[in-house]
Structures are given as structure tokens and as C-alpha cells.
Amino acid sequence: MYTFGVYAMCIVPGMSIGQTFLGLLEATPRHGYDIKRLYDERFGHARPLAYGQVYATLSRLLRSGLVEVEAVEPGEGPERKRYAITEAGVTDVAGWLARAEKPEPYLQSTLYTKVVLALLTGRSAADLLDVQRAEHLRMMRExxxxxxxxxxxxxxICDHALFHLEADLRWLELTAARLDELAKTVLP
Amino acid sequence: MTGPLLVAEDLHRSFGPTRALAGASLRVDRGEVVAVMGSSGSGKSTLLHCLAGIVRPDSGRVRFAGRDLGALTDSERSALRRAAFGFVFQFGQLVPELTCLENVALPLRLDRLGRREAERRAAEWLDRLEVAEVAGKRPGEVSGGQGQRVAVARALVTRPQVVFADEPTGALDSLNGERVMRLLTGAARETGAAVVLVTHEARVAAYSDREVVVRDGRTRDLEPAA
Incomplete structure (x- = not known):
């Protein structure tokens, strides 16, 4: 269920590539290539950005007035644009950094559904939880x-993922310990 | 020698009316790090004590390197524990009157190694566990994390074939716990020692090669050995 890519996405790209770009541009104006390189180096890990994604994001930021083209420089191939953050961009990234992220209980809801369905269909919910537990621990080892x-x-970055997996494991253990109780509430 | 290093078969053990083990089995290969997990009272510490020959099971068998621990006398088992096993407990269990260096040298001294050589080896292990600076201090004068690393050095100084670690990070904060686990498993892998690691923390168990869960005195191997 979990892969490292999933976690990399949870940590940065899932939040906002655009706002991450703004943060990188706030320090100094940069070319698209430099932004991609920096992004991949610091946040991309197993999932580097595609060039198409980089330029689509920059176009969107341009349209929204959050960045501007500071200079166009001739290169060996096509012209190279140097992007700079605007005042509106600085306000946007400051707001984003100041805002708390909404905790997403995405995994538990799926697993909870599976546990209830296992109970309803007479399958072993304990086995289901054990299989999940082994997969979680395998990921934690990696x-x-x-x-x-x-x-x-x-x-x-790995610690962030590990703490999330650990929290899921605690939920798995707690649920395993309360299966009989849960069965009474879901079975007719 | 081929075959598993440590095998427990169908162990049962009760303490008065309380049944701690009810058919627990486990196999540990040479150099393998196995995490034994389970909730409080599940029987995981009793299992470790049976594996280490500290507690005799009511029934079932434990074999170490092909030898049946139940067939050994108490003194033979003590000798085996000193020569082949190392121990790390939750609270270090260092001797408070001895310096950290003397604590680490202690198992070697009990095996009649001369003081100078024992302390030379102990100093090497303190250095390896990144606590060389506490050699002359007593356990009461060092932090919990340092004390636990001294305990790991003491467990490994005899070059045991198995290290039994019972909640080795249970009294430490996350950062110190991680450091102890990194050093313990790193040193064990370098020396080829197997580790039986009892823990209820998944982040600690993640340092293992394999997990065995104990529930109501029975073991469940979620990831059978390769």
C-alpha cells in the first residue's frame, strides 16, 4: 500500500509544487532548469519532476501574477527565462508557510472499510490486519x-514517514485488540 | 556449523495461575536480527528468558547451536550465557560501584582474563559505541543514552553469538533510542552476532530483519525466515 514515492508526495509535491517553487525563488531569481534541479535535490528524492510539470507550474504562477520573467537570455538552444517572485508571490508563500496542514486520515478509512467488510463477509479480519502490519513493518525497515x-x-524525510507508519501500526494493533467488540457492532 | 543458531519449540510456561507462554516457537539464524513484538503481558519477555536459559520452560525445548538447554546443569547454562550470549536490558543494569570501563570489562574478568587486557578490549568497545569519554565515570554520573551504550558495549565485548535485548530503548528519548539501535545492530552485524530484540515499538523493530509477534503466549511469524 505504501511506497516511498507515496510518502515523498505526501511530504512536498502533494502540498504544492507551485508554492515550493515560490519559496525557492524568494531567495533569488532562477531559471526553470535551476528550479527543477534544486527541487529534485532537496525534495524530489525518488520522484524527480518532469520538465513539462516544471514549465506548466511556472506558466500558472506567471498567469496568477505570483512570478514574473525578470530576464530572457539567449542560450545554445532556446532562449532561457529567468523567473523572479513578485510581491503577491511573497505574500502567497508566507501565507502557505503560516497555515497548518489538514491532517488526512486517508489510510485508516480504507483499512477500516476493509476490516468491517471482512467481518461482514466472515473472513478473518485479524489476518487482514496482520498482512497490513507486515507490509507496514517492511516499509519501515526500508x-x-x-x-x-x-x-x-x-x-x-524518512523520519516523517516512519512516524506516520508507526501511528498507523498503533491503529492496527488497537483495532486487532478490539475486533470482537467491533464484530458485535457491525454484525446483524 | 549449518542450521539455525537458536530454536525454541512449543514452549509453555506459567507463573502460578498466570500462563505466560502457551506454545511459543521461534527460530533464529546466525547473524539474524529478530524483533519479538507484542503488547504488555503477551509473554515476549518470558520467551526471551527461556531462549537465554534464564527461565526453564514447563514444557517444550530450546536448542542453541544444536545443544538442548534443558539438558544442561545450572552452572553449564551460566557458563554458556557468559561465553555465547550478551544481554542488554531496559535500564542498563550496570554495576553502580564500578566505572563504565570496569563494567564493560566485567564479563571478561569473570572469564579470568587479565585486568589489563580486559580493560583494553573494554576501552575499544566504549570507543566503538561512541562513549569513550565516560570510561572513568560511574553509571550514576552518565546520561541514560550513554549508560545504555555502555550496556551494549558490555554485551558485545565477549563477542557473543547472540545478543538478547529486552526493550533496550524503553527508557530513552527518540534520538538516543535511535542511536542505541543504530550502534547495537551495526556492531552486531559487523561481528556476526544474532540479536533477539524484544520491543513494543515499531520504530525499534524496524532495525530488525524479521518480526515475530507474541499474542497470549503464542508466537506468530508474520514474515517467515527466507
């Missing part, structure tokens, strides 16, 4: 290995 071999940025 992340722990990555953390051991990675730099500080990699360690922090």
Missing part, C-alpha cells in the same frame, strides 16, 4: 535502511 545510509535531509 526507510530505516535509507535513513542509516542517508544525509540529514534524507534522515528527516
Amino acid at each position: 526507510l530505516t535502511r535509507r535513513k542509516r545510509d542517508g544525509d540529514l535531509a534524507e534522515q528527516l
